[in-house]
Amino acid sequence: MVTASASAGKSASALASKLSSGPVIQTRPVANRTLRVAVVGNPNAGKTTLYNALTGSSQHVGNYPGVTVEKVTGKLKLASRTVECIDIPGLYSLNAVSADEKVATEVIRPRSDEAPDLFVYVLDATNLERNLFLYSQIAEFGFPVVIALTMSDRLGPQDRSVSAKLLASSLGVDVVPVVAFKDKGIDELKAAIERNLDSPRIPVIALDVPAEIAAEIKILGDRLSRAGIDASLAEIRSDLLAPVEATRLFVPDFPEMWDAFQESRHRLLDANLLRPSIDTQARYQWARGIQDGAVKKPLTMLPRPKSRTDKIDQILTHRVFGLLIFTAVMYLVFQSIYTFATPVMDLIDEGFTRLKQGVANVVPPGDFQSLLVDGVINGIGSALVFLPQILILFFFISVLEGTGYLARAAFLMDRLLGWCGLNGRAFIPLLSSFACAIPGVMAARVMPDPRSRLATILVAPLMSCSARLPVYLLLISTFVEPQLGPAWAGFALFAMHLLGLVIAIPISWILNRRVIKGKRLPFALELPPYQWPKWRDVVLAMYGRGKTFVITAGTIIAVMSVIIWSLSYYPRSGNHAADTPAQQEHQLEQSFLGRAGKAIEPVFLPAGFDWRISTAILSAFPARETVVPSLGIIFSLGSDSDETSVDLRQKLREATWPDGRKLFNPWVAAGLMVFFALCAQCMATLAAVKRETNSWKWPLFMFVYMTTLAYVGAVIIYQTARLLGQV
Amino acid sequence: MIASVPKIGHIGFGELKMGMVARVCEVDENCLESRRLQELGFTLGTEFSVVKVAPLGDPIEIDVRGYRICLRRQECECIGIEIV
Numbered sequence: 118m119v120t121a122s123a124s125a126g127k128s129a130s131a132l133a134s135k136l137s138s139g140p141v142i143q144t145r146p147v148a149n150r151t152l153r154v155a156v157v158g159n160p161n162a163g164k165t166t167l168y169n170a171l172t173g174s175s176q177h178v179g180n181y182p183g184v185t186v187e188k189v190t191g192k193l194k195l196a197s198r199t200v201e202c203i204d205i206p207g208l209y210s211l212n213a214v215s216a217d218e219k220v221a222t223e224v225i226r227p228r229s230d231e232a233p234d235l236f237v238y239v240l241d242a243t244n245l246e247r248n249l250f251l252y253s254q255i256a257e258f259g260f261p262v263v264i265a266l267t268m269s270d271r272l273g274p275q276d277r278s279v280s281a282k283l284l285a286s287s288l289g290v291d292v293v294p295v296v297a298f299k300d301k302g303i304d305e306l307k308a309a310i311e312r313n314l315d316s317p318r319i320p321v322i323a324l325d326v327p328a329e330i331a332a333e334i335k336i337l338g339d340r341l342s343r344a345g346i347d348a349s350l351a352e353i354r355s356d357l358l359a360p361v362e363a364t365r366l367f368v369p370d371f372p373e374m375w376d377a378f379q380e381s382r383h384r385l386l387d388a389n390l391l392r393p394s395i396d397t398q399a400r401y402q403w404a405r406g407i408q409d410g411a412v413k414k415p416l417t418m419l420p421r422p423k424s425r426t427d428k429i430d431q432i433l434t435h436r437v438f439g440l441l442i443f444t445a446v447m448y449l450v451f452q453s454i455y456t457f458a459t460p461v462m463d464l465i466d467e468g469f470t471r472l473k474q475g476v477a478n479v480v481p482p483g484d485f486q487s488l489l490v491d492g493v494i495n496g497i498g499s500a501l502v503f504l505p506q507i508l509i510l511f512f513f514i515s516v517l518e519g520t521g522y523l524a525r526a527a528f529l530m531d532r533l534l535g536w537c538g539l540n541g542r543a544f545i546p547l548l549s550s551f552a553c554a555i556p557g558v559m560a561a562r563v564m565p566d567p568r569s570r571l572a573t574i575l576v577a578p579l580m581s582c583s584a585r586l587p588v589y590l591l592l593i594s595t596f597v598e599p600q601l602g603p604a605w606a607g608f609a610l611f612a613m614h615l616l617g618l619v620i621a622i623p624i625s626w627i628l629n630r631r632v633i634k635g636k637r638l639p640f641a642l643e644l645p646p647y648q649w650p651k652w653r654d655v656v657l658a659m660y661g662r663g664k665t666f667v668i669t670a671g672t673i674i675a676v677m678s679v680i681i682w683s684l685s686y687y688p689r690s691g692n693h694a695a696d697t698p699a700q701q702e703h704q705l706e707q708s709f710l711g712r713a714g715k716a717i718e719p720v721f722l723p724a725g726f727d728w729r730i731s732t733a734i735l736s737a738f739p740a741r742e743t744v745v746p747s748l749g750i751i752f753s754l755g756s757d758s759d760e761t762s763v764d765l766r767q768k769l770r771e772a773t774w775p776d777g778r779k780l781f782n783p784w785v786a787a788g789l790m791v792f793f794a795l796c797a798q799c800m801a802t803l804a805a806v807k808r809e810t811n812s813w814k815w816p817l818f819m820f821v822y823m824t825t826l827a828y829v830g831a832v833i834i835y836q837t838a839r840l841l842g843q844v
Numbered sequence: 845m846i847a848s849v850p851k852i853g854h855i856g857f858g859e860l861k862m863g864m865v866a867r868v869c870e871v872d873e874n875c876l877e878s879r880r881l882q883e884l885g886f887t888l889g890t891e892f893s894v895v896k897v898a899p900l901g902d903p904i905e906i907d908v909r910g911y912r913i914c915l916r917r918q919e920c921e922c923i924g925i926e927i928v
Contacts, residue, residue: 210883246909247885392873397882401890401909416910419865419928420893427895436899528914532900535916541903639877639919641884644905644912 152200152314153232154193155224157255158239159248160207161645163267163297167239168204169657170297171307195311203233209247211254212359225255235313236262237306240292242269242279243646245412249404250397253322256288257351261317263309264292265302271646283411290318298651324399326354329390333357333381340377357381358393426521426646434525443529446522450513454506454552454583461505469498487686488679496678497671499587499742503553506583507666508659510552514545515658519650527642537622538629540564540640543573547621550580551614554802556662558809566640572628574809575819576621578802581614581794584742588793589613591745595766596786616794620826632818677739677800684710685736685750705750710736724792724831725785725844727774734792741798784838788831796827853926857917860904860925865893870924878922885909891928 156171158164172191193202205221226232236255241248256262264284272278285292291309295302334353341348356368357378368378385391432438473490480486517523523545531541542564550557557577564570581589589610598606685708705711714732721731729751737744745765752768772780797803803816810816838844860866868890872878885908886892892908903914 210880212879212883244909244911247911250883250885393879394871394873394882394888397879398887401885401887419891419907420863420895421907421910430896434896434898434905440899528898528903528905531903531914531916532898535902541914639880640903640914640916641880642903642914644914 152198152234153203154200154235154237154310154314155203155205155233156237156239157205157221157225157251158207159209159241159244159251161643162207162239162241162244162248164207164239165204166651166654167237167265167267167295167297168202169654170295170300170303171237172202173657193307193310195307195314197311200234200310200314208251210251225258233260235310235317236260237310238262238264240264240266240284242266242294243271244268245279245408246401246404249407250400252288253324253400253403256320256322257349257355259319259349261313262290262320263306263313264288264290265297265306266292266294267297269294270296270299270301271648278413280411280413284407287407287410288320288322290320298653322351322403324403326395326399327390329388330354330357330385330395333385337374337377337381341374344371344373346371346374354396357385358391358396424646429647430525430644433522434528439525439529443526446517446526450510453513454509458505458509462502465502465504466498469494469501472498484686488682491686492679492682493675495746496682496740496743497675499678499746500584500740501667503583503586503742504663504666506586507552508663510549510583511659511662512655514549515655516650518545519648519654521645521647524642524644528644531640531642534622535640537626538569538572538633539576539625540566540569541642542640543569546573546577547580547618550577550582553582553584553666554578554580554799555805556665558802558805561809568629568633571633571810571815572625574806575628575815575822576625578797578799578806578819578823579617579621579624579795581617582799584740584799585613585793587742587745589790591748591765591769592786592790595769596781596783600783613790613794616791620795624822624826678743681710681736681739681743681747684708684713685747701750705732721831723835724788724828725835725838726789726831727780729772730780730789734796734798737793737798739798739800741793741796744793744798782838782844784834784843788834788838791834792827792831794827795823795830797823853928855925855927857904857915857920857925860894860917862894862897865891865928866925867891867928868923869926872922875922877919881915881920881923884913885911886923 156164156168168189168191171193189204191202191204193200203224205224208221211222211225224232238252238255240252252262252264266279266281266284269279269281281292281294291313293302293306293309295306297303334350334357337353337357338348338350341353368374382391433442473494476494477486477490480489514523517526527541527544529541530544534540534543543561546557546560546564548557549560554577557580558574561570561573561577564573593606593609597609685705687708689704706715711728711732713735715728717731717735718726718728721727721734726734733744733747733751736747748769749765752765752772769781770779774780797820803820806816806819807813835844854869855866868886868888871882871886871888890908892906894904895907895912896905898904898914902918903916905912905914
């Protein structure tokens with residue numbers, strides 16, 4: 118194992134010679150396409166806020182490291198033209214570690230087809246050294262760069278102030294101070310972008326590296342240019358010192374050069390200079406130099422005096438109060454979702470009921486009317502009704518993120534989630550999954566460690582999403598509230614939401630030990646200073662999430678609803694329409710769906726479910742939000758029932774087995790709720806998992822393990838009830 | 845892990861307490877964790893301070909190069925540190 122010591126590092130830099138990397142691509146071929154500008158920077162540098170100010174496009178924003186996970190493009194309107202603007206996920210280094218960083222590195226690579234015409238580098242004035250580290254890597258590629266200096270509004274008069282002018286002169290590019298959420302400096306930035314698109318300024322950067330390395334780079338550079346390969350000295354250095362094949366930039370593309378690189382590497386190895394740390398060290402040394410030149414007052418000595426953020430943290434991450442406040446915040450979030458969403462949900466519900474009536478009045482009765490009303494409109498309506506909840510949840514997530522509190526929550530939760538193979542960051546995907554597992558599964562991209570990420574994706578759907586809520590509300594209001602009162606009803610709802618979380622911990626422990634292979638990466642979570650939420654970013658985040666959800670509801674859920682509708686509608690029992698409840702029940706019983714439910718009844722008997730419940734469960738596999746309408750059809754009410762329908766509750770209470778025993782009691786209801794809490798009843802989630810893991814293996818695995826878990830849970834509850842003589 | 849002669853002031857990440865100031869004195873060239881830590885600013889000779897320890901003892905909040913980062917003690921064992 119090669120190690121380096123501090124003293125060796127110093128002697129090496131004593132031998133150092135200046136190595137300047139010239140630009141690779143002076144004149145880029147101007148293709149017949151729109152010009153591309155990429156916004157790039159460290160996590161928490163204020164990149165998304167700036168992106169929103171530039172494009173007004175919908176984007177998620179926050180202090181939580183790595184929150185931008187998708188490649189987002191928008192239109193940037195300049196004075197004389199409109200260009201394409203790409204939001205590149207926040208990253209710390211071009212030596213990609215996380216999935217996010219890999220995406221970013223692919224775009225940034227000089228030979229990439231996606232390569233932009235200009236970079237807007239977001240530089241956090243409060244965190245210059247580390248921000249300049251990534252800048253040094255990007256600057257070496259030879260693309261034009263404009264720097265947006267953010268957070269300078271947060272440097273108070275007593276604090277260190279950063280001179281944009283000095284930075285600009287030492288970096289050789291335009292530096293524009295911006296306060297993005299106030300739109301300050303945005304016009305100047307746009308002007309600088311336009312100017313640089315016309316006459317680009319390409320950064321020049323000189324790093325200190327040992328003379329021996331500089332010599333090898335020169336040798337390789339000569340050989341490459343003789344072979345006709347256009348490569349910058351920086352690229353050669355990076356490939357020469359990179360310890361892992363995967364992080365090399367161009368050597369993999371030119372096998373004929375491998376031997377030359379190997380020779381140089383051997384010579385450096387003999388001199389104990391083949392050390393990637395030399396590269397990192399040189400960049401930080403350079404960054405320190407630039408910072409010292411641009412900052413009035415240097416950093417105070419360690420340990421530094423307490424800041425305002427530290428004083429807030431004394432309470433918010435306190436070992437007792439911190440955890441209490443965290444619990445209270447989470448409780449407040451969920452309480453608000455239920456309280457504020459209900460009136461809007463009722464409105465949406467009423468709207469869809471009217472729409473159904475309207476369509477039924479226009480379209481003549483028959484197969485087509487039923488397809489429209491009971492299939493399409495009903496299906497979309499039953500999904501869209503959750504939109505208010507999703508919006509409220511994302512309101513809270515983006516406010517908590519924007520203030521910096523979510524990072525603290527991850528700090529507090531890390532130990533709790535860490536021992537089972539997740540980490541504090543899993544907290545965001547898991548929290549999102551309480552609204553809907555799809556954004557949750559997607560949000561797992563914030564996790565740099567592929568193992569933790571996979572574990573998080575696999576347990577995220579165990580969180581009780583809002584689509585499970587109608588089942589809980591229906592069963593709790595039917596069987597818990599009348600007997601035990603509203604306090605217990607509230608507790609039951611809370612307990613159902615806790616269940617998924619509690620089960621997820623041992624499950625991910627097992628997944629990490631037995632199922633998921635590979636190496637775990639270190640957990641590094643930045644704690645940014647507290648700040649007020651930026652309302653434009655909050656609104657745009659809600660809008661973006663809402664839009665995605667509505668599109669899903671309009672496509673996948675509509676298709677699924679039509680499929681379920683046809684399975685329950687065909688084959689017809691006779692020529693007459695099923696008008697009375699008894700006829701409807703008969704129709705359903707002999708439909709494909711009903712027959713399947715009857716066939717599967719023996720399997721569900723140990724859980725205390727009859728064929729009607731089994732049918733409802735089957736019908737809910739594509740999308741669980743269909744279950745309350747299904748129960749409505751099955752228990753003879755027509756399909757316009759919802760969880761607040763008094764008739765449906767009455768029917769459920771009165772339903773009996775053929776021998777006259779009551780079908781439901783609180784135990785059976787609890788078993789059914791647990792089944793719904795744990796079962797993988799969502800095609801859209803499975804599709805998202807397929808997309809994220811790039812294989813059918815994991816969605817299939819998820820489906821099998823969750824369904825097994827659900828079944829076992831329901832059986833345990835029913836059999837316990839039997840032992841206790843409750844059923 | 846790195847084999848090294850114990851030096852005066854040499855300490856493991858597990859022993860760091862709130863308020864302590866330490867310096868990076870050894871890095872492991874081949875380990876991924878070590879590379880990432882260096883990229884985050886923990887290069888040879890860098891000083892940092894422990895700002896806070898999470899309620900259950902881990903992770904710890906560190907002030908390095910003027911910003912705050914949380915790390916798990918065990919995952920930082922690939923860099924050698926000494927007390928300043």
